[in-house]
Amino acid sequence: MIQLPAAFSAKMKRILQGEYEDYLACFDDERLYGLRVNEGKISVEEFLEICPFELRKIPWIHNGFFYDGESVSPAKHPYYHAGLYYLQEPSAMTPASRLPIEAGDKVLDLCAAPGGKATELGAKLKRTGMLVANDISNSRAKGLLKNIEVFGIGNVLVLSEEPGHLIEFFPHFFDKILIDAPCSGEGMFRKDPKMIKAWSEESPEFFAGLQRGILAQALAMLKPEGMLLYSTCTFDERENEQMIEELLIAHPSLSLKNITPNYEGFTNGFVTLTKTEMPEIAKSVRIFPHKMAGEGHFLALLEKKEESRPLSYEEATYQGKLPVEAKEFLDLLGISFDKSRLSLQKERLFYMPEGVPRLKGLRFLRSGLLLGECKKNRFEPSQALAMYLKKEEYPFVLDLSATDERVLRYLKGETIAAPELSEKGYYLVCVDGYPLGWGKLVNRMLKNKYLPGWRMSC
Numbered sequence: 001m002i003q004l005p006a007a008f009s010a011k012m013k014r015i016l017q018g019e020y021e022d023y024l025a026c027f028d029d030e031r032l033y034g035l036r037v038n039e040g041k042i043s044v045e046e047f048l049e050i051c052p053f054e055l056r057k058i059p060w061i062h063n064g065f066f067y068d069g070e071s072v073s074p075a076k077h078p079y080y081h082a083g084l085y086y087l088q089e090p091s092a093m094t095p096a097s098r099l100p101i102e103a104g105d106k107v108l109d110l111c112a113a114p115g116g117k118a119t120e121l122g123a124k125l126k127r128t129g130m131l132v133a134n135d136i137s138n139s140r141a142k143g144l145l146k147n148i149e150v151f152g153i154g155n156v157l158v159l160s161e162e163p164g165h166l167i168e169f170f171p172h173f174f175d176k177i178l179i180d181a182p183c184s185g186e187g188m189f190r191k192d193p194k195m196i197k198a199w200s201e202e203s204p205e206f207f208a209g210l211q212r213g214i215l216a217q218a219l220a221m222l223k224p225e226g227m228l229l230y231s232t233c234t235f236d237e238r239e240n241e242q243m244i245e246e247l248l249i250a251h252p253s254l255s256l257k258n259i260t261p262n263y264e265g266f267t268n269g270f271v272t273l274t275k276t277e278m279p280e281i282a283k284s285v286r287i288f289p290h291k292m293a294g295e296g297h298f299l300a301l302l303e304k305k306e307e308s309r310p311l312s313y314e315e316a317t318y319q320g321k322l323p324v325e326a327k328e329f330l331d332l333l334g335i336s337f338d339k340s341r342l343s344l345q346k347e348r349l350f351y352m353p354e355g356v357p358r359l360k361g362l363r364f365l366r367s368g369l370l371l372g373e374c375k376k377n378r379f380e381p382s383q384a385l386a387m388y389l390k391k392e393e394y395p396f397v398l399d400l401s402a403t404d405e406r407v408l409r410y411l412k413g414e415t416i417a418a419p420e421l422s423e424k425g426y427y428l429v430c431v432d433g434y435p436l437g438w439g440k441l442v443n444r445m446l447k448n449k450y451l452p453g454w455r456m457s458c
């Protein structure tokens with residue numbers, strides 16, 4: 001029988017009333033495992049044709065599936081390393097699925113690490129617009145960068161900043177903002193009992209303070225007509241309904257929008273838990289583990305209705321100059337680059353998203369797509385570029401089947417024999433048509449160029 005802190009139980013009884021016993025009973029249910037298809041690389045239909053393990057549809061996520069985490073390990077399959085999917089708790093897929101992203105949008109994920117939502121937002125942009133993924137924690141932002149690169153997202157800035165510092169660079173800049181806020185984590189008690197130990201009665205008040213600050217900072221970066229999705233994985237009303245209520249009262253230009261598409265398992269936000277009985281709050285959504293197959297969450301989608309104002313940031317400009325070796329390599333790619341977005345920073349060549357403001361003074365882990373490094377008389381393409389490319393965008397490919405033993409050896413960093421290749425130079429190593437990284441052919445052996453930090457351990 002699960003032991004919950006008495007103050008937490010009392011709160012849940014108050015919130016859930018007659019449903020409290022159902023909530024308690026679901027602690028005995030089996031753990032849920034979720035997988036989300038990266039539609040930036042593969043359609044759901046194509047993925048289902050090649051997927052080697054059994055999947056069951058998550059009814060409220062169009063590209064989400066349950067798998068049996070007790071019997072299969074999707075993180076060990078080469079398709080995972082090809083960025084074909086992300087492993088994520090099913091409810092946690094909901095916020096990014098309900099923020100409407102349009103081609104060309106400038107999107108901010110303010111609390112993004114390790115990238116569960118940023119990867120979906122980037123996939124939805126389909127190489128257009130710009131994704132700015134930020135997390136205050138530098139160590140967590142490193143994991144975020146890796147996940148974004150594995151997913152093949154190139155139109156990106158990955159930052160590790162205190163949100164207040166971002167405002168001067170991105171004033172009223174973003175069309176869409178996601179705040180997956182740091183919270184007291186009560187919704188994760190079933191999945192991760194360590195969260196119970198970390199919880200105290202003061203946690204909700206403490207996190208509400210943080211969330212209030214982050215929301216105010218995010219609003220200063222939201223465009224007029226822009227949308228902001230706020231989510232938590234907790235049950236306390238101070239971090240949920242009351243946080244949004246307070247925001248709506250303080251900012252009359254904001255309104256709540258319905259979360260669409262709706263799902264029968266969603267519960268409307270509780271009007272009775274607001275301080276002013278605010279009817280609009282029913283448009284927010286709560287996810288309870290006893291009502292659907294996911295952990296506890298809260299979501300609210302806000303729209304800013306304001307007169308548009310002239311943009312007040314300065315766009316960065318880039319040289320667009322290329323060393324000849326880099327030019328020769330880029331000419332091989334089936335991509336037409338806008339030269340004014342090519343930025344050579346020391347030896348490293350980046351392709352910047354369109355319309356990037358000046359970034360000097362920001363702590364970023366990545367600005368744009370790292371194309372490669374211009375070494376003396378040669379160009380070395382990057383791991384990020386390999387992940388960004390589609391197989392047909394590069395002429396020299398070694399496409400291996402997932403059952404070919406060379407795939408795992410390649411992912412472990414070994415040199416592999418490639419008797420089927422003859423021309424010297426860089427090859428894009430793929431698994432069933434999906435890029436994994438680079439290899440360089442010398443004497444029919446493929447020298448391994450897979451990023452050392454990404455290699456699979458033996």
Ligand SMILES: C[S@@+](CC[C@H](N)C(=O)[O-])C[C@H]1O[C@@H](n2cnc3c(N)ncnc32)[C@H](O)[C@@H]1O
Binds near residue numbers: 111118140
């Ligand atoms: C719920 S987690 C985000 C999970 C992430 N969205 C995902 O789906 O993978 C909250 C994140 O907020 C970050 N954080 C905490 N305080 C922050 C702040 N003031 N500004 C930005 N990020 C913050 C934490 O480091 C943590 O990574």
